[in-house]
Amino acid sequence: MFRIDFNKLRFLVCDDNPHMRRILRTLLHSFGAREVYEAEDGATALEMYSHYVPDIVITDWAMPIFDGLELAQMIRQPESKGNPYAPIIMLTGHSEKRRVTVARDAGVTEFLAKPISAKGLYQRILNVVANPRPFIKTKTYFGPDRRRNTNSAYMGPERRVGEKHEVLQQPSLLDKARSTI
């Protein structure tokens, strides 16, 4: 059995709602985290991301001006001077399948639909710490590997060319999002 030494992790939390930031801070401190930085919008979060170099980003989606999706897209810039590989956990009230797909395609690592639970948050953090995925760079995407199942017959326009064994066996982001615990 593994535990996480949260006191060695640095978190960046981005949510425009002060109540949700308070809840997240409470949960993370209770897990043992000491370094939890907070931003109330995406632009501030991006500045703090460059300055504090967090290990894990937890962001809301719906925020004024510069939302969590744009934040994820800005972090996932392969040529940036900062760290484009940090795990991003999208914590959001959006609960539609298409939203999970959009978040995935923006480079989000994990998706956690509200209402938040201590167990759900812990499991997402454990997953990004213990099971990091390789990154994929294509003309239109840079982020964690989005493939979750084997379909050798797939011949769609986004089929990757040049590999024999290229698939990670793991549940899809949607399946994990459906599992709120």
Added chain:
Amino acid sequence: MAKNSAKDIEVKAFATHQIITQPNPLRKVLRRVDEKDLDDPVRRAEQALAGLSGEFKDWMTTEVNRLSAAYVAIRNDGFTKDRRDELFRAAHDIKGDAATFGYPAAAGIAESLCRVIEHAPDLEKVPAELFTHHINAILAIVHENTRLDSISVSAELSRRLRKVADDYLAHVNRDRPEHLEVILAPSIVPAEQG
């Protein structure tokens, strides 16, 4: 600690893509513990969250007052993008927070309101009663009821409002299949939580 140096990063190039791997930069925070280890960080966090619960009523009141103010601004001066966005965010926050604060029926009603705002083709043409019934129901649940609302009238109210809103959205989107598909798709959140 989060970033590996460039020399640790391995890039395999293929015809259409690159696969980038690196040593797990967070591996040092994983610690093996005995199965009998009694420390339970999740339980600790749940207890801490329970310790905040005394503040939830005030937080929820703040959230519903924000929602109400957002709609009053629209009723007085009409829809603009900013006013529409503020109404949506206020409802969306309640959708996400209310169950945590002990008002699951309010979360369900806020979700229904979010769907109206998101999928009505013309918000100016939405019957005002559809907005006011949603907002008044949330206000009533928070201001007049206890948090034990899930087994009572408020849960039924939530279900009925959702049906009225869904029927309206299905009608006004009958020629917009991309919206209909989203409206009719099931939520990824189990119904009992929402």
